[in-house]
Amino acid sequence: MDELLPIRKIIHVDMDAFYASVEQLDDPELKGKPIAVGGGGKRGVISAASYEARKFGVKSAMSGRLAEKLCPELIFVKTRFDRYREISNKIRSIFLDYTDLVEPLSLDEAYLDVTQNKKGHPSASLIAKDIRRRIFEETGLTASAGISVNKFIAKVASDYNKPNGQKTVNPEDVLQFLEDLDIRKFYGVGKVTAEKMYQLGIFTGKDLKAKPIEFLDDKFGKSGRYYYHVVRGIHTSEVKPNRIRKSLAAERTFSENLSSEIFMLEKLEHIAEEVSRRLTKSNVAGKTVTLKIKYSDFTLQTRSKTLPYFLSDASVILETAKELLYQDNLKNSVRLLGISMSNLNTEDRLKKEELPPKDVSVQLRFEF
Known part of the structure; x- marks a missing residue:
């Protein structure tokens, strides 16, 4: 007989165009207009775009110049992380009224495990609805949510009815939901992986599910086993209130391209100091x-x-970065430099999660 996985009630809450929405909230003249947070100047990169701007194809990580070509009426506003963090803390306090099992992913999204919740409410869907109502009443901002039996499905579901909506994938609907899912919607499948899957005839969850684990291991390495299990509704990662950092980084984009390594050394010194400051603040080393x-x-x-x-x-970080800089010739002029530290001394505290055996099945009888 198949072993039954314990079913959890997981909510993924994702704020709607968070940074841009905060700017529109604080400046009513920006409401209904296409705005980009960040991205100003010749070399700026956009941090967030309002839904009005997204209709023109403007999105985060896009250069401000390209965004302006796509949307000539685009309004650029400066980032205000202190303000975003202030509102994020208010939202997190709302989450904590329902459960202590809150795992923030960023300022604007988090997982909540409400299997056993402070309200004693049996319905995760109604809890998500109540949380979204409170966020709107207490901050003036809207949020979307996904509700299901594990983090993977909840995160995918939260994107379905954006903005200001939610989607529940009930336990009995999990397998069909995953089979029907476009492979591009699978969390963890990026553009490059999706193209590779297309070439292998994998377009939907059903196509992915048809591939044996040996095939996926061969084609996708360690990720193959992950794909094999998540398409079967198996994702055992728990909601961790205190996420352990695995890396730490700092980077700088330059107003003018740098072509000489000598000019880059000064920039690297500032970046190394910033990385060191962040490591010290987090009480970690790498x-x-x-x-x-x-x-x-x-x-x-x-x-x-x-x-x-x-x-x-x-100083040690800088010397190592210098060594790496001189390790090989630069291919072209440089617009950005960054330094990251990984293999941190927090990793010995990480608990490795064992993937369940192949014959594990999902328990379908559960009130959602």
């Missing part, structure tokens, strides 16, 4: 230093070195 280089043609290159000891000192 062994692996990675140098990130983005060229003027937007191609990206990373170079890494792992040291035999943990470090957080700015």
